[in-house]
Amino acid sequence: MTTRTPNHKLRDLVAESGLTYESLAKAVRAVAAECGGAALQTNKSAVEHWIAGTTPRGDTGRYLAVALSRRLGRLLTHADLGLAADSGEEDDTIGLTFGADPLDALLPMWRYELDRRSFLTTSAYSVAAAALPLSYVQEIAARTAAARTGHTVGMAEVAAVRDMIGLFSEMDERHGGQHGRSALVTYLRDDVAPLCRGRFRTEEVRRQMLSAASRGVHLLGWKSYDAGQQGLAQRYYLQSYALATESGITGHDGFVMRTMAMQGLKIHRPEHCQSLAETGLNRAKGKVDSQTEALFRVVHAHTLAKAGQRRPALVEAEKARILLTAAPGDEVPFWALAWGPPTAAVYSRTAKVYETLGDRRAAAEQYAYAAASRPAGTYARIVALDLVAAAEMHLTRGGIEQACATWSQAMDHMDGVRSVRTRKAVTSMRRDLARFRARGLRCAAELDERARDFLTS
Secondary structure (H helix, E strand, O other), X not given: OOOOOOOHHHHHHHHHHOOOHHHHHHHHHHHHHHOOOOOOOOOHHHHHHHHHOOOOOOOHXXXXXXXXXXXXXXXXXXXXXOOOOOOOOOOOOOOOOOOOOHHHHHHHHHHHHHOOOHHHHOOOOOHHHHOHHHHOOOOOOXXXXXXXXXXXXXXXXXXXXXXXXXXXXXHHHHHOOOOOHHHHHHHHHHHHHHHHOOEEOOHHHHHHHHHHHHHHHHHHHHHHHHOOOHHHHHHHHHHHHHHHHHHOOOOHHHXXXXXXXXXXXXXXXXXXXXXXXXXXXXXXXXXXXXXXHHHHHHHHHHHHHHOOOHHHHHHHHHHHHHHHOOOOOOOOOHHHHOOOOHHHHHHHHHHHHHHHXXXXXXXXXXXXXXXXXXXXXXXXXXXXXXXXXXXXXXXXOOOHHHHHHHHHHHHHOOOOOOOHHHHHHHHHHHHHHHHHHHOOOHHXXXXXXXXXXXXXX
């Protein structure tokens, strides 16, 4: 008879968490659901068996580590939980920690992406990891000493990287996040990473190249976000942040913190969001152009609204609006153009502030302004999503005809867009229209038929 060794590490962590075995089992099932895995049957008895020494099956150990990490507010690995990793198991902390060189974390992530392995794409969003940028201490790597070729990198190479990432970004906005994703991974791995480890003409060239690389990794995070892969998106954002911090470009690290705050708000994980937005703003306030500062302030306004601070949220949103027109001729940095014209981004986020505060009329108006402020051909996906959001605001106010008209405009922009978010938006629209279609409302029936065709095409 085989005698199992009790797992004292796991027992102690569960005790520290204060969770009952039943509550922990529920948390593990919730993480599994977020990751898109098969429905788990984990229950109180399973937790008892794990503590007695049984190893969780399949990916359940990963889900257990995430559940306890969220509860305890720090990253936990299999080893921390007293779980032995088998020979084929990947490291769950890949991309969630900072080393001397962010590329060391990115290279294995890119390998998994190109191998089409589901390890990272099914990873959960980590609340503990969201706090890392708040305490991350900049440790500049000695990159010039790591040069492996005699080629010297200058501003011409920086400009080429920016241009290529700009093309990938334009493709992403026009056709959705799944177009060109593998090509972007390959470009960053094979072309940009070696440049970042090259010999630079000046310190300023080094800074600008790292900043450009950060923007490319940020775009990979955005593509993962658009595909509904929130855990992977977070890991890319963390490494984009590390590259931006290493570049030393004023405001760039704070901009990535702003993005991380936006992600947390979107997926209803508000922990650290206000701190991320506020810290990012403080790193940029008064040090960047007015349009870029407006981008920081409006996200901070959204976190304040989420925290129930109505008056401060409205004041901050108004400051963002005023900043847009303060110096319209100022040049906006490359990294701040991730979502196109700052004016459109501020309108869209201001709409979310009003929506959070319950002012749906104002929210619909701001979403419409946002959609009209972007070149529709270039920004097809985000224009469509802003219009979808405006339609939802009209519907909540009882304006079904106006909602249908706005939804129809949104669908005009969706042709050729491969995006999980647009498909979810259309699916949600069909649910909202069901009761009106049942009543025989013509505009609802016609729009639903168009939606069916879109989802089956």
